[in-house]
Amino acid sequence: MSVQSTKAVVLDHLVDGEVSTKNFRLESKPVPEIQDGQVLVQVVAFSHEPAQRQWIDANTDERRLYTTLIKPGETIRAPIVGRVLASKLPKYPVGTTLAGFHGWAEYAVLSEGEIFAAVPPTADGKVDLHALDVFGLAGNTAYVATAEYGKIKPGSTIVVSGAAGAIGSLVVQLAKKVFGAARVIGIAGGKAKCEWVKTLGADECIDYKSSDWEEKLRAAVPDYADIYFDNVGGPMLDVMLQLVKPNGTIVVIGAISTYNGEPLKISNWPQVIYNRLNIRGFVNLDHPELIAQGQTDFAKWIGEGKIDVDEIQTVVHEKIEDVPKTWLRLFDGSAKGKIISQIAA
Amino acid sequence: MSVQSTKAVVLDHLVDGEVSTKNFRLESKPVPEIQDGQVLVQVVAFSHEPAQRQWIDANTDERRLYTTLIKPGETIRAPIVGRVLASKLPKYPVGTTLAGFHGWAEYAVLSEGEIFAAVPPTADGKVDLHALDVFGLAGNTAYVATAEYGKIKPGSTIVVSGAAGAIGSLVVQLAKKVFGAARVIGIAGGKAKCEWVKTLGADECIDYKSSDWEEKLRAAVPDYADIYFDNVGGPMLDVMLQLVKPNGTIVVIGAISTYNGEPLKISNWPQVIYNRLNIRGFVNLDHPELIAQGQTDFAKWIGEGKIDVDEIQTVVHEKIEDVPKTWLRLFDGSAKGKIISQIAA
Structure with a gap:
């Protein structure tokens, strides 16, 4: 089977300030x-990643980025799950569902290096989209954060912002149910999200949309926290500088509050000194061996009912043309867990 | 000899916001x-330490401080150099000059635990005030910063803010003349200071009072910096988040720009992630063994002409009553190196 063209969402222009649907446009590509070693794939779904925001930012210093900027006219890159329609790569025959890295298009040609793994169907025969969350970037990041940068000791006190997000919801579970915190x-936005975070194992959840969130956060860690996993930045980070032991x-996993140009206001910076804090950012691509281990461990923990x-x-x-609008939900806090756009069954 | 009373500068009230001379008052104490194990000392000089600001701040969380807050009516604590007038401590007979920890008073009774060391006179017979800078807190801090938290490799690129300050002027020298950067x-405030910083070994010095300091700073590290020793916080820290490899x-040594309640505005926080930065604060009191080693090493390096x-x-x-005004110069950037008030010959 062959496909001549595909609808794709491309970058219209780099973002300078706040991102909107105007930064994207639909094209036929x-x-x-x-060729030998490639497959043709019908894309089933993409995951939406905060990191993508940086790949389209006019102020990104490309020399320092772990990847390249997306140029105007280029398809927006994203992790995908897709179904093989034609194959010159024996490992992935026609009919295989696979996870890989391509972008916002209906059809794609992938080489072996862009393919992460084959994805077996779910028990009821559907496409398993967990390749885009726990077995995708979110899971990789949660694993590297806890395995390498914020090693959780049994008995410790852990605070997680963005706790209802794709990474946060895994870190909460890892902390409580795997590492014995x-x-x-x-910390999450809204009562419903907080209720859910508690079902994941959190002892308490602070709703940052409540007016007294700061008071509640302080009360929640009377003896301070050993590790703060920060997905957000913002005023919560400022308060947490006072509440880490x-x-x-x-561990700076993300800074979603700042990605659209909002500067961070920090009143408690001297606490970094007085409290001898370690603040550490990371990019999980630096740790391929840990990512592989994480896939194995997560499968085991899911099987044991821990995650x-x-x-x-x-x-x-x-439809593909509506994907940018959904992607923007990364920044309004309206979604729970990993946001995925599914464009085919 | 005995002394019945002393003039002392005490805390009038804790600081909430900006500190001024009104936070202090003169008293007779x-x-x-x-008693056995004590000496009576005439205080010759005090060093002024940014850390003192935290000890008198109403917003300090005392449970997390490495010392106690100074209470209203208590003498402001400070490192001193003084001369022994009476002694019941054979190690420090009458006439000894010593470095110790007491406060803003003309006379003081010190126990052995408050005495750091005897201080031999200078070659021309004067009191050697270097006990208050390179052999005092500033030297200790510069040593711990470079020996433990920001280990400088030969050939590396180092940026130091507050480079004309007590700690910065030592870090610049250590980096260039001892560790082979x-x-x-x-980075320093004003042309005269910058010229001086260059005489200490800096290849370049950025005057943060010039309008194009940011551009100049970027140009000064075209291949980015391995370590940033930050004494200041402020907009320089924000820019440096983009310029560290x-x-x-x-290494967060100080944050003098923020000590009077000015919040830090950080636009580049996501760089902590993309650049996988390590940000680390410390308190040199945690490292008594390094401090001892530092005293030995500094004496050697001074002897070798490296420092x-x-x-x-x-x-x-x-006079003692004018000390608070001089102490406030810590925050206006008007002094070079360690600021010392000398109240007796």
């Missing part, structure tokens, strides 16, 4: 014939 | 008779 405090660690993945994704069924 | 960039380190201490102090000769 040619689909080349597959004594107290896990989630001396020689404690802040619950039933509700860690928000799947939006839509 | 009784001087007790010395290839490029050392100082991936997996590079920011120049001729101009690393600004000594103000004044």
Whole structure:
């Protein structure tokens, strides 16, 4: 089978300030014939990643980025799950469902290096989208964060912001149900999300949309926190500088509050000194060996019932042209877990 | 000899916001008779330490401080150099000059635990005030910063803010003349200070009072910096988040720009992630063994001509009642090196 062209969402222009649907446009792109070592794939779904925001930012210093910027006219890159329609790669015959890295298009030609793994169907025969969350970037990141940068000791107190997000909802579970933290405090936006975070194992969840969130957060860690896993930045980070124990660690996983140009206001920076804090950012691509180990460990923990993945994704069924609108939900906090656009069955 | 009372500068009230001379008042305090193991000292000089600001701040969380807050009516604590007038401590007979920890008073009774060391006179028979800079807190801190938290490799590029300050002027010298950094960039306020920083070994010095400081700073590290030693916070820290190499380190020594309640505005926080930064604060009191080693090493390096201490102090000769005004110069950037108030010959 061959496909001549595909609808694709491309970058219209780089973002300078706040991102909107105007930064994207729909185009028809040619689909080349597959060569030896390639497959033609019908894309089933993409996951939406905060990291993509940086790949389209006019102020990104490309020399320092772990990838290249997306140029105007180029398809927006994204992790995908897709179904093989034609194959010159024996490992992935026609009919295989696979996880890989391509972008916002209906059809794609992938080489072996862009393919992560084959994805077996779910028990009821559907496409398993967990390749885009727990077995995708979110899971990889949660694993590297806890395995390498914020090693959780049994009995410790852990705070996680963005606790209802794709990564946060896994970190909460890892902390409480895998690594034996004594107290896990989630921070999330809204009562419903907080209720869910508690079902994941958090002892308490602070709703940052409540007016007294700061008071509640302080009360939740009377003896301070050993590690703060920060997915958000913002005023929560400022308060947490006061609430991490001396020689404690802040793992900077994300800073979603700042990605649209909002500067961070920090009143408590001297606490970094007085409390001898370690603040550490990371990129999980630096740790391929840990990512591989994480896939194995997550499969085991899911099998043992320690990690619950039933509700860690928000799947939006839509047409390719509507994907940018869904992607923007990364920044409004309206979704639970990993946001996924599904464009085919 | 005995002294019945002393003038002392005490805390009037804790600081909430900006500190001023109104937070202090002059009092007469009784001087007790010395007991076994104590000496009576005439205080010659105090060093002024940014850390003191935290000890008098109403917003300090005392449970997390490495010392106690100073209470209203208590003498402001400070490192001192003094001369022994009476002694019941054979190690420090009458006439000894010693370095110790007491406060803003003309006379003081010190126990052995408050005495750091005897201080031999200078070659021309004067009191050696270097006990208050390179052999005091500033030297200790510069040593711990470079020996433990920001280990400088030969050939590396180092940026130091507050480079004309007490700690910065030592870090610049350590980087260039002891640890073999290839490029050392100082940041300081004003042309005269910058010229001085260059005489200490800095390859370049950025005057943050010039309108194009940011552009100049970027141009000064075209291949980015391995370590940023930050004494200041402020907009320089924000820019440096973009200019430290991936997996590079920011050693947070001080944050003088923020101590009077000015919040830090950070636009580049996501760089902590993309550049995998290590940000680390510390308190040198955690490292008594390094401090001891530092004293030995500094003496050696000074002897070898690697560390120049001729101009690393600004000594103000004044009466005790004028000390708070001089102490406030810590925050206006008007002094070079360690600021010392000398109240007796």
